Amino acid sequence: MNTPPLVSLIIITMNHEKFIKQACVSAISQTYPNYEIIFLDNASRDRTFENAEKVLSKFGQHYEMIRNTENFGVAKNINIAVSHASGEYISLLSGDDWYTEDSLSEKVSYIQKNPIDFILSDGYKYYQAEDKTTDAYTPKEKKHIIDSLDNFFHENVSENKTANVGTFVKRDLLVQYPFDESINTEDWDMNLRLTSKGFKIGFIDKKLFYYRILSTSLSRNWKLMKDSYEKVTYKYIDYIKADKELYKKYRLKLIHFKYEILLSETTSESEKQYLRKEWKKEKYRVKYKNPILFFKLLMLK
Incomplete structure (x- = not known):
């Protein structure tokens, strides 16, 4: 029986003391059998690192914990974490978001069955202040994304129309085309950069993530x-x-x-x-x- 490809689940976090346990529990609870966890703490001033370590120490496979001594932007942190990753695929998770248990298994299955290079999926938005969960997309928004995948660059170049939580991408692409460290909306930039070069994006019509929206979120x-x-x-x-x-x-x-x-x-x-x-x-x-x-x-x- 062939060993399924190794996935590197990367968690990037800073000052997520209240939320990091949920993110880490979702990471170690994946049904996919062959993955490692690369955890990077961006010089948190609270107990984010310690809380994460308690959870990740229970993970039965390889994990690595990186702790910055100074603060960097998200893009640079992802580039650092990717340099520590060994997987064929990278799955990205912020320390205040979390995955469904089948997130990795669905993504690996999808990318192996389709001629694509990276994946987005459907999911949920969780509004922390209101304790309210909604769909990440309206039915109309999701249909438009799926119907226009072959024209993704054109549809998204003037405005980001996707929720880029749990992006799943071939590791070689992030080594060859690292994240632009001068940009805060690094996920949108990566989507455009890869599709502009001819790499193919896929979309899984299943809810595989929870995106936590805080009053301090960048989008505000x-x-x-x-x-x-x-x-x-x-x-x-x-x-x-x-x-x-x-x-x-x-x-x-x-x-x-x-x-x-x-x-x-x-x-x-x-x-x-x-x-x-x-x-x-x-x-x-x-x-x-x-x-x-x-x-x-x-x-x-």
């Missing part, structure tokens, strides 16, 4: 998100500008960041009301070139 930091958005899209700006619809989406996204930042910087309700009106005007100027139609729609709103 509009300035950082704008910076990352501009850095990623700058790499493909000629491609974006060459397509009218893509360029329109790109401009609308920049307007979105502009006003979210301005709204986050004021507590005045009158100022917020004014900004929302200005946001609407700018948005419609980009969306509708016909001035008469533009003002009619604006009045309706």
Whole structure:
């Protein structure tokens, strides 16, 4: 009987003292028989490392624990962890998220049956503050992702439309094309980089992860998100500008960041009301070139 391929399950974490046990328990509870765990703690100031060690010490297979003495960005941490990994495949997990028990087995089965190089999947979003779980995608969103996989780069180059939790990728690709350490949205950047080079992405229509959303999540930091958005899209700006619809989406996204930042910087309700009106005007100027139609729609709103 052939030995199934080795998978390196990489956990990247920082100050996840309250959540790391759940992530680690999900990691050691996988039904897949042949995997290692590479754990990297990004200089946490709490008991994240100690709490993780208690759980991972119960793992019956190889695991390695790395503890940074200084703080690095997520992309650099993943690159470090990949350099310690021995698996044919890499599966990425943040210390505040967690996997279903069949996550690795489903991914290995899928990638071996299909001519693809890396995988995303369906899953859940868990809102910590509200203690609420929702689907990661609406049925419409998921159908669009699945139907447009062959055109993934074009569909995602002006805006990230996927929940990149539990990304599963051939290790050789991450060695040859490491994560860009200057970018915070490293997962979106990796998806575009690989698909732009012709590598194939797959999507498993099964719920294989839980994505924890915190009030401190990067997605709530509009300035950082704008910076990352501009850095990623700058790499493909000629491609974006060459397509009218893509360029329109790109401009609308920049307007979105502009006003979210301005709204986050004021507590005045009158100022917020004014900004929302200005946001609407700018948005419609980009969306509708016909001035008469533009003002009619604006009045309706």
